[in-house]
Amino acid sequence: MKLLVKNTILLLLFSLITFIVGGIIFYFNLKTQIYQEVDQSLELEKARIIQKLMVSDSIPDFYTSFENQIKVIDNDGLVAPYQKISDTIIYDSIENDYIPFRMLESNIKLYTKTFKIDISKSLINKGDLIRDILLLMFFLFISLLAVMMLTNFTVSKRLLRPFYTTLGILKNYNVGRTPGLKLPKTATTEFTLLNEVLNIMSEKIHSDFLSLKEFTENASHEMQTPLSIIRAKVELLIQDESLNHEQLKVIQSITESTSRLSKMSRALVLITRIESLQFHETKSININLLLDKLLGNFSELICEKGIIVTKAYQDECIIEMNPTLVDILLSNLLNNAIKHNLQNGTIFIKISTSSFIISNSGNKLTTNTEELFQRFMKDSSKPDSLGLGLAIVKKIVDTNDLIIDYAHHDGLHTIEINLDSKKLL
Amino acid sequence: MKLLIIEDEKVLSESISAFFEKEGFVCETAMTFDAAEEKINLYHYDCLIVDLTLPDGNGLDIIKAVKKISSQTGIIIVSARSALDDKIIGLEIGADDYLTKPFHLAELNARVKSVIRRKSFEGKNEIVINEIKILPDSAEVFVNNQLIVLTRKEYELLLFFIANKNRVLNRESIAEHLWGDDMDAADSFNFIYTHIKNLRKKIMEKTDTDYILNVYGMGYKFSTL
Structure with missing residues (x-):
């Protein structure tokens, strides 16, 4: 959920709660105030009536209306004095409805006489008042909320602009391609601070990355000469005809390990060179033709394993990329499809304009699918393999804005390379 | 030289x-x-x-x-x-x-x-080893003046052997010569064996000398001695 939406929803939620709680409190408060007022006026009315009763012998006429009813009865000192104020409803024949009233009932003793004084005051106007006030408040709240949300939306959008700029730069950042993020200063202190921290961090990452890359490259390079010496010495040594079988076995295992080491260092050099984008010249390459050519190169291996290759070329797939890299990419994928295939297995190749799929039969992976493209990740059943083939593939894919997907279904390992990564994003 | x-x-x-x-x-x-x-x-x-x-x-x-x-x-x-x-x-x-x-x-x-x-x-070259004659320009091989037909890999193998005659060649170097770095060692050794077997058979059809010797655990040697 977007921060802005989240922010607005929270604002709305809290305003609503505040309004409801505030509204209830306000309502009751208002009601109490009105009741107090009415009660006070009832008391006042009662005091006025008593005053009048005190000066006249008989019960005088009091002005009454439906809204304001006064009943004074002489009840011959039968009841003890008391006073009660309560809510009641009285039927109004004109309105044909029950109307709320506040009613004061009391018995008073005046000299020797006792009177029952009942005063009722209609609350209908007060209720209307409360309703009007609440309605007004509600509209006020709605308009306030609308204004608040609108400002919040526009202002936040404005305020967050530097943040989105930073986010955009971060999203497209590729360690190793550019030195540091070089984020700009903004008018907001917090964002400027964030950008500064990110700048420092990315520069550090970049320099670490460079030194690591340099180390790998140098180490791999420097390894080549000693390896050449070992190979040369071994080759001179095996010409000696006096060597016995045991010695030859030892020499053979030295030869094998040297080969392994040399292949490994070459592969590592290749990875670092792909990382440092040394393959930058691009050409239009026809994947269909290249795959056919490579299948020809691998035909010996394919025949040896009795693999059946099925091709489904739906369309021509043309890619604008470095020829060496495409060659390495496809060779590695095909090599894998053959190497990890079963005896008499199958390879299926499907090509469309924007993607190509290479799938092969094979045993289930012993490694994790997520770790498949990591360096030195290899199937435990293939101790000879270097575990660098797919790491190279991943490097090529990553540096050329392609998308690679791996899936395993019904004993088929499928690798799909998608060309339209930019469109998909 | x-x-x-x-x-x-x-x-x-x-x-x-x-x-x-x-x-x-x-x-x-x-x-x-x-x-x-x-x-x-x-x-x-x-x-x-x-x-x-x-x-x-x-x-x-x-x-x-x-x-x-x-x-x-x-x-x-x-x-x-x-x-x-x-x-x-x-x-x-x-x-x-x-x-x-x-x-x-x-x-x-x-x-x-x-x-x-x-x-x-300058192009008019030929390699002669005893009764074997190779014309590199046309990639033709004659044994006792009779043409033998070799596959491309067999021909490359023979040239590699002759360049390194009387030397023990380990399987790694043969594999790398024929296939480069691409192929896995374990796979290529089988192919080398097959190619050598075929090459030897084709040469032996025209001559009695067995030039290609197996060196125990190590590789092969093209012996002209």
């Missing part, structure tokens, strides 16, 4: 030199750019083996210098850098071949011989 080995790593330089001396070459070595420059100005060599990274200069400059003095000299670049650019530039300025370290001496040997052959016979 005179060979100049321009390589700053002493031990490697000595090994290469020892190897080629056994092959009947006269070998000289230069460890620095200056020494190499001096030698190419004073003497004529049939082939140069040049390491590109020298302590006091770039091997590419030596190649340019040699090309000015004698265009007949074969040049093979040997480099730890497998950068494609180096290879392209090297071949553009007149090197005949390019080998990345670590290489097999047998491979270097085959390349040197091929370069010298191309340079010295």
Whole structure:
């Protein structure tokens, strides 16, 4: 959920709660105030009536209306004095409805006489008042909320602009391609601070990355000469005809390990060179033709394993990329499809304009699918393999804005390379 | 045949030199750019083996210098850098071949011989080993003057064997010669076995001599003795 939406929803939620709680409190408060007022006026009315009763012998006429009813009865000192104020409803024949009233009932003793004084005051106007006030408040709240949300939306959008700029730069950042993020200063202190921290961090990452890359490259390079010496010495040594079988076995295992080491260092050099984008010249390459050519190169291996290759070329797939890299990419994928295939297995190749799929039969992976493209990740059943083939593939894919997907279904390992990564994003 | 080995790593330089001396070459070595420059100005060599990274200069400059003095000299670049650019530039300025370290001496040997052959016979060359005659230009092989038909891999294998005759070749070097780095060792050994079996059969159909010997646990040897 977007921060802005989240922010607005929270604002709305809290305003609503505040309004409801505030509204209830306000309502009751208002009601109490009105009741107090009415009660006070009832008391006042009662005091006025008593005053009048005190000066006249008989019960005088009091002005009454439906809204304001006064009943004074002489009840011959039968009841003890008391006073009660309560809510009641009285039927109004004109309105044909029950109307709320506040009613004061009391018995008073005046000299020797006792009177029952009942005063009722209609609350209908007060209720209307409360309703009007609440309605007004509600509209006020709605308009306030609308204004608040609108400002919040526009202002936040404005305020967050530097943040989105930073986010955009971060999203497209590729360690190793550019030195540091070089984020700009903004008018907001917090964002400027964030950008500064990110700048420092990315520069550090970049320099670490460079030194690591340099180390790998140098180490791999420097390894080549000693390896050449070992190979040369071994080759001179095996010409000696006096060597016995045991010695030859030892020499053979030295030869094998040297080969392994040399292949490994070459592969590592290749990875670092792909990382440092040394393959930058691009050409239009026809994947269909290249795959056919490579299948020809691998035909010996394919025949040896009795693999059946099925091709489904739906369309021509043309890619604008470095020829060496495409060659390495496809060779590695095909090599894998053959190497990890079963005896008499199958390879299926499907090509469309924007993607190509290479799938092969094979045993289930012993490694994790997520770790498949990591360096030195290899199937435990293939101790000879270097575990660098797919790491190279991943490097090529990553540096050329392609998308690679791996899936395993019904004993088929499928690798799909998608060309339209930019469109998909 | 005179060979100049321009390589700053002493031990490697000595090994290469020892190897080629056994092959009947006269070998000289230069460890620095200056020494190499001096030698190419004073003497004529049939082939140069040049390491590109020298302590006091770039091997590419030596190649340019040699090309000015004698265009007949074969040049093979040997480099730890497998950068494609180096290879392209090297071949553009007149090197005949390019080998990345670590290489097999047998491979270097085959390349040197091929370069010298191309340079010295100007196309009209043939390789004769006892009753075997190879015409590299048409890729034809005759045994006792009878043509034998070889597949491309068998032909490459035979040439590699003949360049390294009477030497034990380990399977790794044969595999790398035929398939490069791409193939896994375990896979390629089976193929080597198949190709050698076929090659031997085809040669033996025309002659009684078995040239290809199996060296226990190690590889093969093309013996002409």
